[in-house]
């Protein structure tokens with residue numbers, strides 16, 4: 001069930017400052033860091049669960065709850081903001097039925113907001129996993145999400 005954690009522990013347990021890269025790699029494999037995973041890491045590294053949980057909650061990059069198959073990042077940076085990013089975000093929330101920062105109950109989508117995706121010329125910009133969508137209007141959101149819903153249905 002926890003594929004690869006033992007191997008990763010083996011790789012990092014003796015390295016000073018190895019906890020953060022270990023958590024990064026484990027999250028890459030498992031998608032998020034469950035309490036069970038944090039406990040396993042704590043016992044494997046010989047440190048307290050409080051310490052591991054402290055690091056995992058300190059850094060924004062770590063997720064302690066399950067994430068969706070598709071991670072949607074809506075840019076709320078200045079360039080996107082002035083070109084209507086908030087409306088795009090609201091349209092996403094409406095379409096997905098969740099608030100920003102949350103994941104749909106079926107674990108298909110996670111909706112996040114970020115500061116700048118580095119593609120300001122395309123504002124407003126979002127990414128869905130590795131795909132970038134620029135000059136997005138709220139009206140385009142339902143169709144875009146539908147495309148991913150269909151893809152998820154095929155993959156399942």
Ligand code: FES
Pocket residue numbers: 075076077078079080081115116117118119120121123124125
């Ligand atoms: S502000 Fe949105 S991509 Fe830079």
